[in-house]
Amino acid sequence: MGPQPAPLPELRLVDHHCHGVLRTHPDRTAFEALLTESDAPAAPGTTFFDTQLGFAVRRLCPPLLGLDPHCAPEPYLARRRELGAEESGRRLLRAAGIAEFLVDTGLPGDLTEPRELAALGGGRAREIVRLEHLAERCADGIADTDDTADTAAPERFVTALATGIRSAARTAAGFKSVAAYRHGLHLDPDEPHRDEVLRAAAHWLDGRSTGTRLGDPVLLRHLLWSAARTGLPLQLHTGFGDPDLRLQHSDPLLLTDFIKAVRPTGCTLVLLHGYPFHRNAGYLAHVFPHVYADVGLALTHTGARATAVLAELLELTPFGKLLFSTDGYGLPELYVVGAHLFREALAELTTALVASGAWSRPDADRVANMIASGNAQRVYGTTATATA
Amino acid sequence: MGPQPAPLPELRLVDHHCHGVLRTHPDRTAFEALLTESDAPAAPGTTFFDTQLGFAVRRLCPPLLGLDPHCAPEPYLARRRELGAEESGRRLLRAAGIAEFLVDTGLPGDLTEPRELAALGGGRAREIVRLEHLAERCADGIADTDDTADTAAPERFVTALATGIRSAARTAAGFKSVAAYRHGLHLDPDEPHRDEVLRAAAHWLDGRSTGTRLGDPVLLRHLLWSAARTGLPLQLHTGFGDPDLRLQHSDPLLLTDFIKAVRPTGCTLVLLHGYPFHRNAGYLAHVFPHVYADVGLALTHTGARATAVLAELLELTPFGKLLFSTDGYGLPELYVVGAHLFREALAELTTALVASGAWSRPDADRVANMIASGNAQRVYGTTATATA
């Protein structure tokens, strides 16, 4: 393999799943923590810079701040601090070249709002509403004004949640669920009855303190079905993530019965990430018309292996069913890496496929544009309602 | 990667698992439906031509009908209609260059018989008898002549089935089970007792209408064991298929206990397809002497990725244990794609392995011939009893 073909710089990118970036400069420990899905410091004698993602950051980001590629972590972090969070963020995000950001706003931390992220990145932004976060805010709201032991609290919670979802559906581009983290995807597939939901709400609210996370499987199912009924696309975390989840419980195949059950509502399901079960996600996108797959952190975290992983995703996933995202969170570097690796992997794959005669060049360009932005535009609608 | 090495045109192919082709020209909707394992139309804004299989069809088949490679679907389908189903079928099947077809005759539709397929393709054909289909025809036969509420019906069904299997074993090349679709492979491994079988038959036959499919796990196990006891090879669908199955219930590893239990009968088990669990199928073929693996739709549906998937299959599968098939069904295009991709993948792999020094050229050629036809000939016997 010689030098890789130039990435496709002209490719318009819609990042259909990302988060905000930190408003302040992180120190090395905080920076490293955002390079991994681990919830602990690196093992003694190791660093999270010594990962595919760390190497990709060191390759791609230093030149954007005036340093050599592959420069060591310390001078890179020093230069970043010198420029400040806003200026380094602007330089990095602009270089990512993302035209539109769909931003999951349900993560904690001092993060940019969608509008700010779009301004830094020179693009537009829309919101993706995280269901569990919405439900927790509803519960916090109930708690602010009521005695949660109040027998009417479950009713009020369910009503507030319905209102919240309806209201979100008017402006958001879609919903997202992290049921994989909170319970696992081995959920009962059917919509829970109102009585069940009320009982589960009563149980969860009883003695709950503000901020307590929602992990009750009945309430998680209620969220999924409520979102599905809005007609907006519903993103589901699947596969690899932090150790809150059990990886075997985030295999997208566990959603098969839910996918079948929810199909009559006409909703669209987008299976995020999927790695290392991305071939399973591709199968589901292949056989179910309302299911889509995503590249997400399957590329960002595998770095120099992004081409190989994307190739696996493109085995069964119909080309009209795969969507680009960075899953960028906290560090603007993750948007650079996600966007660059995606462009490079697509260019490398399609160059080889065209050279071998397997694909035609016009088809290759058409497919690249579909995955980069066309499929997301069809699934999430036009950008007319973008917030920036 | 430059242009691929020329496929191995001289390679004799035995397609040990395929079906018939349509006797009539399908319209675009029907054609697309045969390009996918989905049971639904493509999602709005997408087409099943935009898949690895669709791209492979558009690359390989138009030149066989006098058009340019990668020509658009409409002119291709128009040319095909102009030639007619028989003439286009003959041109395509001849080009596939398959010397012998082992044809699973248990699928519905106006499909060619093995003899007709062989005549179109210029090869020989033998039959593979689909067990569930045979059992359903036995049940239909009972229903034709008896009151199914008749207490003797289960006995007659079991007897008719035994006769049917014995009779099939005299002419067929092997049996096939689709238990993965009808129940999943997480079956009790042991042979059911006659009493259990009769009770299950009574339950299934009671009120059954003609054509009702067999999904009872006891009867499915009875079929597997009855076939195993004939001494003919038994093909088992594993992995990827239409949404009748739950993919997680078609992992060939679920067969491990059945594989162990059935070993003393001396039967041979051929695990079809396997994707995306093909490495698991390779493991089973590695550790159990009576287990074989197949390329099948793992290559046809992954198109330009066929080389990568075949390479994974060749990690643990002993080279004497892997068999070529197209899983062709309905469209002669699928035989062209299956045969061409297999030849090309083998050529690409072996060329690289020989160039790197990892394999010798004589070994590479020997292994190619084993997978293409030699292993199938050893497993299914000589072609002396071929029906054409």
Added chain:
Amino acid sequence: MGPQPAPLPELRLVDHHCHGVLRTHPDRTAFEALLTESDAPAAPGTTFFDTQLGFAVRRLCPPLLGLDPHCAPEPYLARRRELGAEESGRRLLRAAGIAEFLVDTGLPGDLTEPRELAALGGGRAREIVRLEHLAERCADGIADTDDTADTAAPERFVTALATGIRSAARTAAGFKSVAAYRHGLHLDPDEPHRDEVLRAAAHWLDGRSTGTRLGDPVLLRHLLWSAARTGLPLQLHTGFGDPDLRLQHSDPLLLTDFIKAVRPTGCTLVLLHGYPFHRNAGYLAHVFPHVYADVGLALTHTGARATAVLAELLELTPFGKLLFSTDGYGLPELYVVGAHLFREALAELTTALVASGAWSRPDADRVANMIASGNAQRVYGTTATATA
């Protein structure tokens, strides 16, 4: 792909997981049996030489004994017999170029001791103590001197085991468990109470004859926790192995809850092999600071595919968390193949990554040294206490 880049001969190797070699020359049947994880002869018409491992042995080993690469099995075995087990073993092991061997001594057969292996190979050796083997020897010891129906036997067994583990911990480099074979990794994660352990011991010892294997899940868990509490690294077999195991029960993800439960002890867990679940092992090494992954038989048995498999392991596994091993056992050829394939795969991968600009050359060399020996030295400590 042209000829592969030269392997990295200067790379210092610590083989952190291997076994002894046979002291005598095996005949062809015995030789073939050591080329496979199957427990049965090859299927009729096939040979275990026709596997990736068989081809790798035929490529790499004949030149070390003065024959041409890819020479046929019979002349190779004749030449080997002519030289004798010791001389051929010395030539092969020296050529493997392994500086240090960590030897699991718990396998049966007329095998070299660590000290002998090191002498043949020109390196140093330390011992890895196999927990189940240690427990069985303790039970045999009890049986030698006691009536096993004696009500004090369980107490004596548990005491002897504690003493054995404590004593082993003073000299061994680490412990190993084959719970995947004996029960499967779907064990209750928690440390069993002393009462439970005594009851399980009583049950197991009752009527036990010498040599009976330990498969009781409570005792297996007791072994794991006892080893974890010593502070030495604990190796766990995961993934592919002989048909004693059910592959689906050796997925390292099944260890997730144990990994979490045992974390406060401060122990280090090394997940061996992992194939075909090696990406799952990489995930666990990514998110848990005390978990490491291994190349092991995932490379040895996949032969010409070693580069592809290593590349998959390097997707999520932090580079400071992957360890080289051959899993060599019985045949010195397996050390040659394991060491050569590893060097070659690393060289091929890093050459391509540096050529594409994805990695810098200094980083590539640093990572190669970490996986080859640096990580093992940090995990298992210095070689000061090596037995040879």
